[in-house]
Amino acid sequence: MTTAPVADLPSAFAAAPDLDAVNALLPQAGVGPGWAKPKPSVYPQPHKVFVPAHWRAAETRSALDSAARYVDTHMSERRNLILVNPHEGNDYATARTLVAAYQLVLAGETARSHRHSPNALRLVLDAAPGACTIVDGVRVPMEPGDVLLTPNWAWHGHDNGASADAFWIDFLDVPFIHLIEPMFFEQYPDWIEPAGEPNPESPYRFAFSQTGPAVRAAAETRQGERWLELGPPHMTTIGLALRHLSAGSVLHDPRTTMNAIYAVLEGSGELTAEGRSFPFARGDVLVVPAWTPADWIARGEATLLRVSDEPMLRALGLLRSETPA
Template identity: 45%
Template sequence: MNKLDSLESLYQAFDGLSVEGGWYRRTPALWPEPRKNFVPFRWRYADVKPILDAAGHLVDHAMADRRNLTMTNPVEGNLYATVRSMVAAYQLIKPGETADAHRHTPNALRIILEGKGTYTVVDGTRVEMRPGDVLLTPSWAWHSHSSNGNEDCYWVDVLDVPLVHLMEGMFFERHPDKLEPDVVDADSSPIAFRWEDTLAALAVAAPPAHGMAEREVELGNPALRTVALHAQRFNAGFCSALYRTTANSIFTVIQGRGRTVVDGETIEWAMGDVIAIPAWRAYRHEADAESFMVRASDEPVMRAIGMLREEVMRQSV
């Protein structure tokens, strides 16, 4: 080794050792607040639905485990995630189809947009999926989907796959018999949040302290270990507070129309649209008609590690 009698020779000694001086970093390791890496974005259901319909004729379940379209955040270099810790996808199942059972360590949920006569089976319990319902698939639970009706069924999937990727805890397995052999039907189940129950709860809910909706209820406590779900209601003309949180959020519009303003950028939305709001972005909602959204967030993760921060910045005018 060369004589280490100068900073230049010291830095040259780092080469090949995979070390870096904490006083001489190529890029910072700490910064004063969350960086704006992922970007706010909206996926229009009206744009995606025709593509799903075409895929319904061209893509069968022998070609993939699920017929879905992943919503990839358009930030440069991202190949998969919708926000840092979660991914969303639109999915279609057609009458008479069955998506075989599998299980994986990522937690998952589905928010039903349209279609009747479709069921999910989760660890042997078969539950109908109806518009507005939210269905859960906890980590490592067997799950399959099938349609016994005569309508196409569309929904939004939300999973914590990007978080599992980061933590290197991915396991995946297909069911050896393709489907679970012993299934019990249930109209009510801990894995199913029924839309009519959500509406009833919203009707009597108090206004949330953060001012982001006129009424809000949490679905579950939390719904999954890594994902919290909040149903929100907005009356026509409602304008929310301006708010930011360290939690990453994915909003699904169940009904209505309006806009969300994020860091000064306006995002219009309507029924079926999905909106990504990355961590620590200031945003507010404005509703043109009575509207309902389901917000999926990584609040449980941020709370568990002591990193959940929220700030109501000002009331909108």
């Protein structure tokens, strides 16, 4: 039921003969009836939209190699493939608060320096000596398995001075920044930020030569499972941890409000979530959205990087996990 525009809304509300007449006037006051919401605004547990999914490194690397014939870093600052969660209506995010992308920088190529509000990081899959990310004027070397941070508003660009192409996975909290809206972006005045000799001891680099042995030597959290948190430094919106699965281990993860993206550093196995099975191998990416239980099987020893929104949820008092049965 609608009503013609009225000049004196208070009088119209006072004269309304029934609730239908009140409801019909509400849009003119710019409000909606809390007693007749079109859909619930609160509910007993999360309404899931994002779905578990899997991306194969072999397929994406092949696609990037092909695209590199036509797309250079002057045409697009980042030659990357975005891992779009396949839920209806989505065109960007991998999980509610996070996005991941595969990126390729060719041998001898540079990718322009810039900075932005979102926190970002990358997991190196393939790189040869001479490949670097420049972070705030410091040249940070890249080696396979390394995790490199580019925090909020830090200048960063890529310089692949190696004789081989560099291939990695980017992770950013762009979907979260889109949600709360403080997005800022700035290109470096010149193409690439100047930097000196590579600094392998940069605090923004977690070298797999160190973190790999450390996670394998960590105490078991459950039979067949070990964890290693990466930090400091830490990012306020993104949590990083290595997860090591022993050969033959079978693990169940209960539901949690945390969104998690996993990237496989080494090994193989299978993830099952919401009735779908995803066999994974080195370089693959898997997403386990919030409130999704997950079952893992390691075919052999496997090490994965988990990128999550855990620290943000914890700080806001919104981190909750289901108690295992």
